Amino acid sequence: MPFIPHTDADVTQMLAAIGAPSIDALFDEIPAALRSGKLTQVPEAMTEMEIDRLMQERAELDGRQLNFIGAGAYEHHIPAAVWQITTRGEFYSAYTPYQAEASQGTLQLIYEYQTMMASLTGMDVSNASLYDGGSALAEAVLMAVRAHKGAMRVLMPKTVSPLYRAVVRSMVKNQHIELVELDYDRVSGTTPVPTADMGDFAALVIPQPNFFGALEDVDALTDWAHAHGGRVIALTNPTSLALLKAPGQWGAQGADIVVGDGQPLGAPLANGGPYYGFMTCKQALVRQMPGRIVGRTVDLDGKQGFTLTLQAREQHIRRSKATSNICTNQGLVVTASTIYMSLLGPQGLKRVAAASHANTRSLLAQLCAIPGVKQAFSGHCFHEAVLQLDRPVAPVLAALQAQGILGGHDLGADYPELGNALLICATETKTAADLQRYAQQLSLALNNK
């Protein structure tokens, strides 16, 4: 019996103590008609050796291609220490730190994490995590609407990831919140400061860098939103913040809420998860925040300690009046991220950001030298950019894939107006030889047609 320690003698003694004739008898309060439960689609048990073989084969099948896709999930080097420590049983197999005195490890780590994220984003406070970048953006929209007490409208640029916009739609549509789409400038690939009257709105979302990798005019957009009575939700890539201006410094007053996906900070690509959503904000909004928050306090002896706080916002206390239904979050990935940020430090994170950006620029230069390839947008970008090909993208990507290269993310389905557009990214993990190989193979793929 996998993972069950009982001997036959144990079972006999335990049933005697209960006064039940059999284990079956313990289910006697369940109506007999319901007690079928025969499993027909679950195969026979495998030993660890057998499942090991199966999973090795499957992982092998998925192989490792040379990856130039970004689009919201980024391949960065992860120090060996990060997941070795993160998967120590004491972090891995602990529950949410409800018994604070027996959970000081997790609680102190979250407090350190909150400090790092608040500083990186230029905000006052941080929560302990949300599920992912998309759902964090949805929670930020709900939070801004709660705080606004006016029109339930949020301005959402098309330069926000289409998948994030889809998540926001599914999470807010039943609450009658209107998402107003803002179009982008076809030359720069960025969101122009609105000139028309946008009416009353709770918030403007500003992605930086945006989904195209392009850098928005964050100062002007922030000031415009504030001048028109709305708040600013910044959506950022945390790695970029080692180089780019923190949202807290945008415009005259700074953004109000900052969200994004924490994946670049120590989480592997891993088929899309688990990642985590981060959220930081200004002090004034802290009571509107969803999710757990850790605070520093003292114990009976006056010694420093850490505990979950402001729980009156949360579902287990407030039930139907809670700021969100979130309970379980993405704690273990936050553990990894905190260790990652500690190992990288300000200098390391800056070097990772700069190397990724420089690699992407070098790749862009090589690819744009190939006939039939040009850069789609004119402005500045960070570590990701859009190419325009002279022919459909899908067959080109297929040809690259046959050579073991994932050439980027095809934008055709989400942005048909861009024609044959391909979003590419080269992080610090790519060598000069990798970039050259991509350029050579792309050149071949295009010439062969």
Added chain:
Amino acid sequence: MLIFEHSRPHRAAHAQMPAHTADISDLPASLLRQDEPLLPQASEMDVVRHYTRLSQKNFSIDTQFYPLGSCTMKYNPRACNSLAMLPGFLARHPFAPAATGQGFLASMYELQEMLKDVTGMAGVSLAPMAGAQGEFAGVAMIRAYHDARGDHARREIIVPNAAHGTNPATAVMCGYTVREIPTDKEGAVDMEALQAAVGPHTAGLMLTNPSTLGVFEKNIQQIQKIVHDAGGLLYYDGANLNAILGRVKPGDMGFDVIHMNLHKTFSTPHGGGGPGAGPVGVAARLLPYMPVPVVARENGLYRLLVEGDIPATIGRMSANHGNAGVLLRAYIYARMLGAEGMHRVAEFATLNANYLLAELQKAGFDIAFPTRRASHEFIVTLKKLKDETGVSAMDFAKRLLDYGYHAPTTYFPMLVPECLLIEPTETESKETLDAFVTAMKTILAEAYATPDMVKGAPYTQPVRRLDDVKAARELDLVWQPAD
């Protein structure tokens, strides 16, 4: 000491970063950061030692008995972790073509099929990232179903007062109002109150079965009929699925939609707060509304069904494939259990709970529902102890930490005064349960003999009892350097 206090200007873990700062002169100064973010400047060993030491300040399943009711803190098999972290799985980008992810997708497809069988539902989507998100998906599907029929009068979700806080919070996020109904003396849904609550305004009922009170809803068949006759749908909160795994299928009880907490029943780790996974199972009438993506098998190849494939979908819960790595761990666990092992889960979880209940009752503890069979968990109420000695369930819980046990769930469900919700799980041995009973007895004696000592517990942890009021009043949420 905080990691920031280990920090020294210009110290760094040099092996972990590119050798130099690449040229970024193309970026205009107006967009660049001027200040340095407050990240630690420490050596690799400083960081490793600091976080290893922090880990040692935690209780965990790997180090302690952790009978936290409603949370199913069973052993998390190590192979689930190491195999989910094979390089081929970790390296794959979520946007990579399906052809490069057949190993992963096959595992996900088989997990869907197994979960369909376990729950007795017609379809399963693995998209939701935790129980609460599964609830959201489930209630959003109930809403989509009524909306599609033009049945817009159904604006209310009924929730028993014993329900977990995520249930009412979820209903509100889906744009519904919540009607709470009471629980009877035997810990069951109050049938008269349910009958009175349903009507043309009823969108559905959210039910946990076995309930959060640790007893099976004996009237489930009548409940099902009352709700369905009124035109509402039935939602199953699967947090307690461990109690019936392989013995009873929620689909056979007539539920229309269910979420599972794989981080409970399927033993994926809680990770100090998450990540979890909250797949949803649906009856045939809700198939058109499942959240995307869903894994399909076509001509021997696996691919993701997205918006175009399920046009009436309630949409996306996450940007990608939910908590893929958690799902892989659950898959590996399910394969190691096999059908026979799954049946055994509910059997031995129930055996352990009823044994612990019997032994604690003999030891003089008051059981909240003594006439009922325990499911996989049960409630002890310390109201008498509190009245006689002033020692509360919280004090008792803190004292357990001194004896090396994580405390049971306290003050949930809220309707039982001074409650301890105890869930031993199937992976604990009789010796562990016996030792726990001994500790419980000792603390009971201490509470009568030296109540003030118990009220001051714990004494053996890295900190003593913490000042929660100060934490909330004088918010200190981020560290500030001294100058």
